[in-house]
Amino acid sequence: MTHAQNAQPERCDPLNNFPTPTIIHVAIAVLIAYPRSARRHTASKLKKLIKSIQDIGLLDPIIIDESNMILSGHLRVGAFKAIGLDNIPAIRITHLSRDQKAAFVLHANKIVEEGSWDKGILKQELSMLVEFGCDIDLETTGFDIGEIDLVIGSDEAAVDEEPLVPPPPAQAVTRPGDLWIMGQHRLLCGSCLEPLDWQCLMRGERARVCFTDPPYNVKIKGHVSSKDHDEFAMGSSEMSPEQFVAFLYGALGGAVEWSIDGAIHYICMDHRHMRELYAAADPLYSAQLNLCVWAKTNGGMGSFYRSRHELVAVYKVGTAPHINNVQLGRFGRNRTNVWSYAGANTFRKGRDKDIADHPTVKPVTMVADAIMDASAPGDICIDGFGGSGTLILAAERTNRVARVIELEPKYCDVAVRRWEEMTGRQAVLDRTGKNPPALFLPPPGKEGAA
Numbered sequence: 001m002t003h004a005q006n007a008q009p010e011r012c013d014p015l016n017n018f019p020t021p022t023i024i025h026v027a028i029a030v031l032i033a034y035p036r037s038a039r040r041h042t043a044s045k046l047k048k049l050i051k052s053i054q055d056i057g058l059l060d061p062i063i064i065d066e067s068n069m070i071l072s073g074h075l076r077v078g079a080f081k082a083i084g085l086d087n088i089p090a091i092r093i094t095h096l097s098r099d100q101k102a103a104f105v106l107h108a109n110k111i112v113e114e115g116s117w118d119k120g121i122l123k124q125e126l127s128m129l130v131e132f133g134c135d136i137d138l139e140t141t142g143f144d145i146g147e148i149d150l151v152i153g154s155d156e157a158a159v160d161e162e163p164l165v166p167p168p169p170a171q172a173v174t175r176p177g178d179l180w181i182m183g184q185h186r187l188l189c190g191s192c193l194e195p196l197d198w199q200c201l202m203r204g205e206r207a208r209v210c211f212t213d214p215p216y217n218v219k220i221k222g223h224v225s226s227k228d229h230d231e232f233a234m235g236s237s238e239m240s241p242e243q244f245v246a247f248l249y250g251a252l253g254g255a256v257e258w259s260i261d262g263a264i265h266y267i268c269m270d271h272r273h274m275r276e277l278y279a280a281a282d283p284l285y286s287a288q289l290n291l292c293v294w295a296k297t298n299g300g301m302g303s304f305y306r307s308r309h310e311l312v313a314v315y316k317v318g319t320a321p322h323i324n325n326v327q328l329g330r331f332g333r334n335r336t337n338v339w340s341y342a343g344a345n346t347f348r349k350g351r352d353k354d355i356a357d358h359p360t361v362k363p364v365t366m367v368a369d370a371i372m373d374a375s376a377p378g379d380i381c382i383d384g385f386g387g388s389g390t391l392i393l394a395a396e397r398t399n400r401v402a403r404v405i406e407l408e409p410k411y412c413d414v415a416v417r418r419w420e421e422m423t424g425r426q427a428v429l430d431r432t433g434k435n436p437p438a439l440f441l442p443p444p445g446k447e448g449a450a
Contacts, residue, residue, distance in 0.1 A: 023061050025087045028080060032069040036102075039109040041075045048142055049079045055136040061089035063108075071101055072108040119151070127152045130377040130399045138376055145376045146325040152377070152399065172409035179430040180412065182419045185392050185402040186430075189412045192251045192384025192405045201403050202258045208323065208379035209371050209400075210255045210265040211391055213362060217244045217273055241276055248280035251384050256284050258382060258403075262320030264289070264374035267313045268362070277313060285315035289322075294366065296343035312339070312370075323374050335373060341366040361388055368394035375400055389415025393422055 058080075062073025070077060071093065080088045096104065126148055129138060138148055174180070179200065180187040190197035217239050239247060255265060265285070269277045282288070292312040299306030316322055326335045341363040367390050371381050377399040383391040386406035392415055395402035406412050416427045426435040 021091045023089050023091060026064065026068065026090045027087055028077060028085070030068050031064065031077060031088075032067065033074060034070055034105055037074060037105065039074070041078070044144075046075060046078055046082065048139060049075055050082055051137055052140050052142070053079055053083065055140045058089055061091050063104075064090050064092050065096070065101060066092065066094040071105055123151050127399075138378070144325075144327075145323065146327060148377060149325065149372050149398065172413055174409040174412035174416070176409065178409075178412070180416055180427045181430050182392060182416065182427040183396070183423065183425060185395060185404070185419070187386060187389065187392065187402075187404045187406065187412060187415055187427075189407070189409055190405050191407050192254050193247075195254065195257075197405055198254045198258050198384075201405055202382075205258075205380055205403070206260040206263075207255075207258055207382040207403065208260060208263055209375040210259060210263065210267075210382045210384075211367050211370055211394070212252075212255065212266070212383045212385050213268040213387060213390075214248060214251060214385050216270045217247075217276070244273065244276045245279045248277060249284065252281055252284055255382055255384050256317055259317045260320075261318035262322045263317040264322050265315045265317060266292075266370050267315065268294075269311050269313065270307070271311065274311060274313075281313065281315055285317060286319055287316045288313060289316055290314040290337050292337040292339055294362075295338055295340045297340070298343060323376060325375075326373050335369070339366055339369070362390045364390055364393045364397065367391055368398050371395065371400055372398050386415055387411055389418050392419050396422060 053076075058076060060076075062076050063071040064073075065071060073088075073090075077088060126138075126141070126143070129141070130148075130152060138145065141148075143151070174189050176189050178189045180189075186201055188197055188201040190200070192198070252265070252267065259265070267277060267281065278288075290313075292314060294310045294312060296308050296310075299308040343363075371391075371394055375381065378401065380401045380403055381391055381395050382403045384405045386392070386404035388411055389404065389406075391404055392402040394400075396419065404415070406415060420426055428435050
């Protein structure tokens with residue numbers, strides 16, 4: 001081994017071996033890709049960078065050498081090309097040897113793989129963007145929506161228990177036409193068949209997702225519950241098949257009108273009336289994406305067999321791409337079209353009060369999971385058949401925004417009180433800006449049912 005081979009490379013002085021950087025704008029057409037670039041980028045990564053550049057701009061110029069060869073920034077150049085830009089900010093480096101350039105190219109790609117996240121600070125930062133309603137796409141952060149939900153999601157203890165509430169008052173305190181404001185959510189006591197009610201509720205906004213539970217056009221007594229429940233105001237077996245199709249078409253049509261292109265709608269129905277649902281929904285939507293089954297842990301009322309499942313049709317509005325946060329379990333959301341959640345008739349704490357509050361109550365966790373599959377934090381979720389307010393609670397839990405219509409004042413009372421119990425805050429009437437004592441909505445307590 002010669003003395004030259006033993007010699008160590010001369011260390012550069014980091015303070016004096018770097019000229020004052022000047023950002024220049026270089027035509028993309030004259031740039032030369034590094035011929036031995038070992039780094040490969042995915043289409044998803046390119047898409048995220050494009051979003052970041054469009055929302056924030058390019059804050060880290062590419063690095064090129066004296067011959068316009070790219071040393072760092074191949075993905076940024078690709079993003080600029082995809083956007084349709086001709087020039088890109090760059091810093092030109094002219095003092096590196098061939099070996100130093102090769103080392104820098106490898107270093108620039110490898111170093112980003114090192115390190116980890118402080119999960120507490122990460123949750124705070126993402127939560128701040130969600131809670132304060134940032135005006136940029138959340139994926140500009142580089143995180144997928146599924147990842148964001150995973151980071152800022154509710155504590156397991158909060159998810160394990162369904163919210164508990166006192167029973168509804170003997171006499172309804174909500175009046176038809178009342179609009180309740182519950183934090184960032186709204187609940188209108190009105191009809192989803194009335195365009196003006198949707199207009200009053202939405203105020204020009206559009207929804208990303210709908211989870212709705214229309215009446216099934218069967219009597220509650222003997223079909224849904226053995227308890228002495230009042231029948232629903234609409235859809236309790238009084239309609240012919242043709243009338244029920246028209247009813248569903250009108251109700252779902254309002255939800256479609258107030259949804260964005262690419263929205264996902266979840267529509268609950270039992271096996272007796274799937275034909276009517278398809279007849280009403282198929283003309284309104286561009287595609288039925290799936291048919292999910294809510295598999296309950298216990299059987300309920302039934303005829304030939306006791307019913308242990310309900311069906312949830314999944315439809316798409318329009319032709320724009322829809323949000324897919326499931327992505328075949330990529331972020332731990334190993335979801336199928338069979339949803340296993342306990343029903344209200346399960347032997348558990350609060351089940352009798354669940355059924356007392358509303359005879360067809362859906363699990364908050366089930367609805368929360370569904371809207372997380374197809375929306376982002378801050379997105380609007382709608383329901384024209386609000387019932388006891390399950391969508392409102394699911395939206396509160398998942399950092400979404402609920403817009404809900406419910407026809408019957410007594411169920412509006414239940415929805416308001418469920419939200420108050422969950423959050424410890426009080427709802428206010430839009431027309432007064434207050435929660436008047438005359439409404440007899442008690443302060444949040446510790447008892448009750450979901």
